[in-house]
Amino acid sequence: MEQKGFFSGKGVYTRRQFVGQLSLMGIGGVAFAGLSSIGGCTSPSNQQAEQRTDQQQAQQKLGIALVGLGQYSEGQLGPALKDTDHCYLAGIVTGTPAKIDKWRRGYDIPEGNVYNYENFDTIADNPDIDIVYVVLPNAMHAEYTIRALQAGKHVICEKPMAVTVEDCDRMIAAAKEAGKLLSIGYRLHFEPHNIEMMRFGQEKRMGAIMHIMAENGMNGTEGWRLDKALAGGGPLMDVGIYCVQAARYTTGMEPIAVTAEEGTKTDPETFKEVEESLTWQMEFPGGVTALCKTSYSESMNLLRAEAEHGWAKLEPAYPYSGIQGETSEGEMDCEGVNQQALQMDDFAIAIKENRPTPVPGEMGRQDVKILQAIYKAMETGQRVEV
DSSP states (O other), X not given: OOOSOTTXXXXXXXXXXXXXXXXXXXXXXXXXXXXXXXXXXXXXXXXXXXXXXXXXXXXXXXXXEEEOOSXXXXXXXXXXXXXXXXXXXXXXXXXXXXXXXXXXXXXXXXXXXXXXXXXXXXXXXXXXXXXXXXXXXXXXHHHHHHHHHHTTOEEEEOSSOOSSHHHHHHHHHHHHHHTOOEEEOOXXXXXXXXXXXXXXXXXTBTBOEEEEEEEEXXXXXXXXXXXXXXXXXXXXXXXXXXXXXXXXXXXXXXXXXXXXXXXXXXXXXXXXXXXXXXEEEEEOGGGOXXXXXXXXXXXXXXXXXXXXXXXXXXXXXXXXSOOOEEETTEEOOOOOOOHHHHXXXXXXXXXXXXXXXXXXXXHHHHHHHHHHHHHHHHHHOSOXXX
């Protein structure tokens, strides 16, 4: 097996071996710890990973209930739960009765595992459901995460974790009080190209990182994402958060200050409550900088890291599939994976093994803290320390 990179060579890892590797290595971590201990492709061996996952698969799958059946649940999470080894879709929570029959038929969900927002708390009495995945508008994340934890369930909460740091603190405290795991839906921590970017930066494979460029935007949005009360902000909260995450996990460091400038609103009526676009810069220790952009009126999808002796780039960097990467030494030869399946399987394995999740609430809290600093910098025109 070629040793030049963790994911070099197409078809080297099966999806089952890959999630076993992630579980064993603990990729991610609150401070993105564990990457330096990976070494080459031989630790742990493929055989060890295969044996580990065989043992895990012999155990019972954990049941997940999706709270909110919007586009992400319907298009990504639901289908991914048909491709998981350690968890399955056991229940749904929806305020739209017309959706129930389709989901029940498609996923063989018992009638007793269907909930609405009024009877949600009775999920505590359902042994079929081990994990609640909160997929609601941002401002509702804290309430339903806390209620799920109080019901005795482990929780995955979609990003951003919440709209305020105070809400994040309440969520983390509720998890500790309940003795349950709380994870944030950071799927890219389980995606090979982005893991290669973590290795590139944190292991200084071409010297120390000097500069990051991160851009993520889309041309158009609608619904609750334009409502500040529900979204907490505009594209920064929705797609710009990927840039914040990317700068953190590529450098392995935390920003110390930010500056920001809101873009011109080309459609003031549509964007009357939230920004249409935003450019910001993050300062890291040692003079490292990250220049970032996000938008609801321009498509862009880039992560580039400049190091002392070379560079690495993902373009596109953040989509559900089709990520492409290269370095100054050549193309990243990474195989595509089902990001959401790996993410949810890893959380189920963490519960079974009683180990931390590599994408915990503390990681989500730090992102919300940075997002709030960026908004303050945008509004004041001042440099804001994080």
